[in-house]
Structure formats: structure tokens, C-alpha cells
Amino acid sequence: MKKHYLGLAAAVILSASPLLAQKKATPKPDPLKQSVQQTVDSRFDDLSALSDKIWAFEEIAFQETQSSAALSAYAEQLGFKVTRGVGEIPTAFVAEYGSGSPIIGIMGEFDGLPGLSQNKVPFKSPLNAGAPGHGCGHNLFGVASLGAASAIKDLIAAGKLKGTIRFYGTPAEEKYFGKLWMIRAGLMDDVDIMMDWHPADETKTEVQKGLALVDFIVEFKGQAAHASADPWNGRSASDALELYTTGINYYREHIKPTVRIHYHIQDGGQVVNVVPDYSRLWVRVRDTSREGLIPVWKQVEKMAEGAAIMANVSHEVKLVSGVHEILVNRTGSAVMQKNLEALGPITYTQEEQDFAKKIQEANGKPQIGIVSEIKPMEETQEHSLGGSTDVGDVSWVVPTIRMGATVAPNGTPWHSWAVVASAGMSIGHKGMGYAAKALAMTMVDLYQNETLRNEIKAEFKQKKGNYVYKGIIPDGPPPLKAGY
Numbered sequence: 001m002k003k004h005y006l007g008l009a010a011a012v013i014l015s016a017s018p019l020l021a022q023k024k025a026t027p028k029p030d031p032l033k034q035s036v037q038q039t040v041d042s043r044f045d046d047l048s049a050l051s052d053k054i055w056a057f058e059e060i061a062f063q064e065t066q067s068s069a070a071l072s073a074y075a076e077q078l079g080f081k082v083t084r085g086v087g088e089i090p091t092a093f094v095a096e097y098g099s100g101s102p103i104i105g106i107m108g109e110f111d112g113l114p115g116l117s118q119n120k121v122p123f124k125s126p127l128n129a130g131a132p133g134h135g136c137g138h139n140l141f142g143v144a145s146l147g148a149a150s151a152i153k154d155l156i157a158a159g160k161l162k163g164t165i166r167f168y169g170t171p172a173e174e175k176y177f178g179k180l181w182m183i184r185a186g187l188m189d190d191v192d193i194m195m196d197w198h199p200a201d202e203t204k205t206e207v208q209k210g211l212a213l214v215d216f217i218v219e220f221k222g223q224a225a226h227a228s229a230d231p232w233n234g235r236s237a238s239d240a241l242e243l244y245t246t247g248i249n250y251y252r253e254h255i256k257p258t259v260r261i262h263y264h265i266q267d268g269g270q271v272v273n274v275v276p277d278y279s280r281l282w283v284r285v286r287d288t289s290r291e292g293l294i295p296v297w298k299q300v301e302k303m304a305e306g307a308a309i310m311a312n313v314s315h316e317v318k319l320v321s322g323v324h325e326i327l328v329n330r331t332g333s334a335v336m337q338k339n340l341e342a343l344g345p346i347t348y349t350q351e352e353q354d355f356a357k358k359i360q361e362a363n364g365k366p367q368i369g370i371v372s373e374i375k376p377m378e379e380t381q382e383h384s385l386g387g388s389t390d391v392g393d394v395s396w397v398v399p400t401i402r403m404g405a406t407v408a409p410n411g412t413p414w415h416s417w418a419v420v421a422s423a424g425m426s427i428g429h430k431g432m433g434y435a436a437k438a439l440a441m442t443m444v445d446l447y448q449n450e451t452l453r454n455e456i457k458a459e460f461k462q463k464k465g466n467y468v469y470k471g472i473i474p475d476g477p478p479p480l481k482a483g484y
Helices: 002-015 018-025 031-042 044-057 065-077 138-157 179-184 237-254 290-311 330-343 350-362 391-395 417-423 426-448 450-464
Strands: 081-084 093-098 103-108 164-169 193-200 212-221 260-267 278-287 314-323 400-406
Touching: 031 044, 031 138, 031 330, 031 426, 044 065, 044 138, 044 417, 044 426, 065 081, 065 093, 065 138, 065 164, 093 138, 103 138, 103 426, 138 164, 138 193, 138 426, 179 391, 193 391, 193 426, 193 450, 212 237, 212 290, 237 260, 237 278, 237 290, 278 290, 290 314, 330 400, 330 426, 330 450, 350 417, 350 426, 391 400, 400 426, 417 426, 426 450
Parallel strands: 103 164, 103 193, 193 400
Antiparallel strands: 081 093, 093 164, 212 278, 212 314, 260 278
8 A cells, every 4th residue: 555655646746847837838840930030039139120221210100101101122132022002002012922822911100200310328318309200110110020920931931821911001190091092903912811010118018909989170261350350350260160170079878988089270370469360270079989989070060060060160171081890800819919928028238227117217117127028828809998099900900919019118108219219129129029939929919820810700701790991081192291
């Protein structure tokens, strides 16, 4: 009996051995995934230099001439076939390599934001006062995606993967939403699965829906007059503007908590001694779904007419564009999650952590530095808040897999000088390289596994249901000359 118990104990000890458990649990490295990581590492200096070029170009929506040229030229240098000026947008392009199915797409953005120019220092210090800056990290976005595409291209060229890799250079994400015109042109109709990432202050699989959005411009036109001598002869467009914004603010009490309404007064009159005959504001309405967005949008548009009647002026509403919320694909996201966990967190030097803490101090945030960890995949919330993106529209046309990679310290205010500073130095470069690897590794899975592709497509079809996609954009070409 004693020997029997000893035998059982030995068996338990043997089966519980950490070394044996570790050996059993460690999967065999995929040589193709190792290959794409090595490719990204070999091109890391070139990719970093390219991202710094785009960082310095500081170009806003539809004006990204130099940024687009630099990215497309690098794609050609790497052996891609490049088609420029697609979707009636001079700065949009498609870079493709390979042939046949599957066709895997990957998107890259490269526009900046007005007024955010910043030096590469951890305190506010404009590089070019009043100029744009990459406060959303888009100088890293397109470069990382192209880096990932190039690693896949090399495997296709070597005969190790079969199919087509297609990089989409997508302008004007911050305003106008260029992807909508590219979708309207049919440029994504034949794609099997689309890949996407976004710069962030943490690294994770992106499984939240974000917000649907619509942008429109409201203009009021009245009659100018001397503000003191004969104001009774004037009809103030500025009065209409103020009445309109007052109405919007009273309306906030009666909308759901998921709704967001923003406005920016672009012209409220020029001088104090003239009754203004013209005013203009940019209005934005958001909700967690397009379905919830539409009635609020239409009500806010109607309110402009009421303001015009009260001020005895005319008015006009002009649609800019709008985006859908993201149709999350959790099957594809689970594959991305495994690759993030395989890569592990990004590591940082003490100098980089010190830089991060100074940025946090300058923004009144806890000085914790960069917390680098890969958390478990989140549950997708029914009403997730946050920002909006034209990737949402893509996700209703083709199954889309998304991730975020750390390019700025935790808690950094987005669309701010702090992101510009981080995106132009090594913290941003590391996030860019990491994203390129994770995206390429996930694409290896997609090319190799037809069953996985079919499962991703099945989830997309089930979630989309009978909904027929229609982009929220005006008829005609994109507003290339409109500016901000």
C-alpha cells in the first residue's frame, strides 16, 4: 500500500513539473511569422526615417501631397505596383503585389491636424507656430501598415504564401473621411479581409465600436448695416448663429447619454461696428450607432431653420460627410490577440520612460510612465464611447480586424501636442514597428488558413444581416479645396 501511494505521488509530481508543463504548452514557432518579424526589424531604420519625414511634412486633409508621394515611392521601391489618384483623390493610392485569392487589404493614414505643430520635447513648444502636427500619430500609421504589407509581399514573392496583398493609402481621415470616396469607387469590393491599426496609449486588440458621426456646415445670410447709426436696417447672421447654438445647448438635456454634439464657429462676423450679413459654423453629431444618430442629426438640422426665422435671415445646410460605427469582428480579433500575446509587450529605455513621465507631468496626469502590457481581449460593449473613424464604413463593406499600439504615454490627451512629440521620437517608432509585426503575423494566419477566413466572413455576414451599406457623403467629387 505504501509503495502504491508513493507511485501515485511520483506520478502527480511528474505531471505537475513546471518544466514539463512549459515544454508541453510552448507552441512551435511559425517560421513565416518569424520571417515577417525579421523583415520588419531589417527595415526598421528605413520605416522610422519615413515616419519622421511625414511627421515633418505636417499636411492636413486632402493636402497630403508630400506624405502620399513619400509612401507610394517607398512602396514602388519595395516592388509593389502603385496606382495613384484613386477615388478622385490625388493623394489616395493603392499599392498591390501578388495575384489571385485571398486578397488581404491593409489601410494606412497620413494626414495631420491643424494648429498642433510641436517640437520633439516633453513640454508644449510649437515647431512652426500655428502649423499642423500629427496629434493622432498618423505619421506612424501608414508607415507601419506599409511595413507589414512589405513583409507579406516578400513571402508571396518567395512562393511561401499565395494570394494578393494590397495596401490602401487613405487620406483625409481627420476631416471629410477619404475612405468613403474610395469605397464609393469600388476599390474595396473584392477584398476578403481588411487589416487596420491605430496609434494609441496602450497596446491591444481593438474590439469597441466607436461612434457613428455626421458633419455638416450651417451658413446664415442676412443684411449688413451700421451697428449704431441704422441697425434697424440690418438682419444679423450672427444673431441667427447665436440663437442656433443656444437651441443646440438646450437640446442637450433631451438626448440620450450616448449622443455627442459639437460645433465650431468658423465665422461670426468681422468687426464690431457692422451688423454681420454672414455667419458659418461646423456642426458634428455622434451616437453609438448610425440608427441612433439619424434622428438627432435631422433634428439639429431643423433647428437651423428656426434660428433663421427668428433672426429674419436665410440659411443653408451643407453635408460634409459622415461615418458608421465599427462592425466588430471578434473571430478575427481573437487571432490578432494571440499574436499580440506571442509578441509580448514593448520594452522601453529609462530615457524613454523619463520622457513619458515629463509629458504626463505637463498634462496633469499621474507620472507612471508607459505601462506596457498585453491585456486579455475586452468584451465588445453595446454603447462604447470614444472617437469615430471612417474605418467604420470599411468594416461594413469588408470584414475588418483592428488593433492599437502604444506610441505615446498612458493618459496622454489625444489630438494634442503631446502625441505629436511622442510620435516623432523613439517611443512612436517602437509602436510603429510593433504594429507592423503584429499586423503581418496576423496576415500570415489569414493567408494560411482558409477555414479561418471563412469563419471571419461568416461572422461579418451574420452581424451585417440585411443592412445595405450606403455612405453618408454628398454627390459629386470629394471637396479637395475646402480646407478646414
